[in-house]
Amino acid sequence: MDVKTINVGMIGFGIAGKVFHAPFIENTEGMHLAKISTANRESAAYAHSHYPEAEVVRDAHEIIDDPAIDLVIVGTPNTAHFPLTKECLMAGKHVIVEKPFTINTGEADVLIDLARKKNLVLTIHHNRRFDSDFRTIQKVISSGLLxxxxxxxxxxxxxxxxxxxxxxxxxxxxxxxxxxxxxxxxIDQVLVLFGKPDEVRADIRIQREGAKAIDNFDVILYYPGLKVILKAGMLVRDPGPHFLLCGDLGTFTKYGMDVQENALKAGQMPKGSPDWGKEPEEMWGKIKTEHKGLQFSGIVESEAGNYTDYFINVRDAIWGTAELIVKAEQARDTIQIIELAMQSSREKRAVQL
Structure with a gap:
């Protein structure tokens, strides 16, 4: 077991690096943000002002080739995830890859095999497992109240x-x-809850005028006795529920998103914030159900969210004191579902796994 401080290098310093990585590395005892690579002047200035102890460089290879760096975070555009992660693993670095893991499952398989051969930690930044609402959903389902x-x-x-x-x-x-x-x-959240589905059906569209990339999807995953509906769009002016769960005893409805992202964008930091990730009562979900013959409705207090827990787990996995929570194999399955959803939409039919 090696519990020395983990020196972290961050490749790319856009929104993901500024908002979702650096503040939580700083809040994780045993991790030190040592180097940041970015060619963007504004991002470099931000890094200098907010993380003065980190060396700011322009070339990613100044991180990859640095023997003092133990863990690299790949926070670049998606097309660079595979080649940069491969280089990091070849250089003997543990790696966190910003989601999505890779463009396709073939790339994911190569990286998983390489990390296994090198005995390195490879994980993907599926931080939404640590949202307050998802943590609450897990408890609601396991309670059996629905x-x-x-x-x-x-x-x-x-x-x-x-x-x-x-x-x-x-x-x-x-x-x-x-x-x-x-x-x-x-998709990652669903796979955590229910595992792989039997069948995928999807309708994927470009809706905004002049748009070139997908901006709307409706994906349905079929399990024995369970239908899972995943939807997102850029032209929804009046948002509906974030979560809607229906069972043969009751329904749980939850509006609003986890509060951590907005807090971070407003300049708040998790370090030294005892109420970090706690939702106000007006955001708590509502339940209508039956229990031991009694009909009741009420609110369910939300669990606190905390993205620091992700980085604590990565630290402990590198130290050899804990099992990795977000495994690369799981993230590979997420990419597989995306590939099948695109195939389903293209061929206008359900696709079996």
């Missing part, structure tokens, strides 16, 4: 009619669009 679950529906509703200028996610590139972006989170 009875036999028959339908699970979850939405990422957004209203962004204008295309974002100079954004790679808006371009017609492999791995672009919201199915790979938001969809990978929703």
């Amino acid at each position: 009875g036999r679950l028959v339908e699970y529906e979850v939405h990422y509703d957004r209203y962004r009619p204008m295309l974002k200028a100079n954004a790679w996610r808006e371009e017609n590139l492999p791995g672009s669009g919201i199915l790979y972006d938001l969809g990978s989170h929703l």
Whole structure:
């Protein structure tokens, strides 16, 4: 067991690096953000001002080739995930890859095999497993209060009619669009809850005028006795429930998104925040069900979300004191579901696994 401080290098410092990685590395005892690579002047200035102890460099290879770096976070556009992660593993580095893992399952298999041969930790940043609402959903399902679950529906509703200028996610590139972006989170959560489905059916579209990348999807996953509906769109001005769960005893409905992202974008930091990730009462989900012959309705207090828990687990997995929570093999299955959903939409039919 080696519990020395883990020196972290971050390749790419866009929104993911600034909002979802750096603040939580700083909040994780035993991790040190040592190097950041970015060719963007504004991002470099932000890194200098907010993380003065980190060396800021322009070339990713200054991180990959640095023997002092133990863990690399690949937070680049999706098309660079595979080649950069492969280089990091070949250089003997543990790796966190920003979601989605890779563009296709073939790439994922290569990286998984390489990490296994090198005995390195390879994980994907599926931080939405640590959302307050998803943690609450897990407890609601396991409680049995809904009875036999028959339908699970979850939405990422957004209203962004204008295309974002100079954004790679808006371009017609492999791995672009919201199915790979938001969809990978929703699929990952479902696989955690229910495992792989028997069948996939999908309707994937481009709805905004002038858009080049997928901006709307409706994916249905079929399990024995259970239908899972995953939806996201950029032209939803009035969002519906984020989660809607139906069982033969009751229904659970949850509006609103986890509060951590908005807090981070507002400049709040998890370090030194005892109430971090706690939702206000007005956001708590509602349940209507039956228990021991009694009919009742009420609210379910949300579990606290905390993305720091992801990085604590990665640290402990590197130290050899805990099993990795987000495994690369699981993220590979998420990419497989995306591939099958695209096939289903293209061929206008259900596709079996």
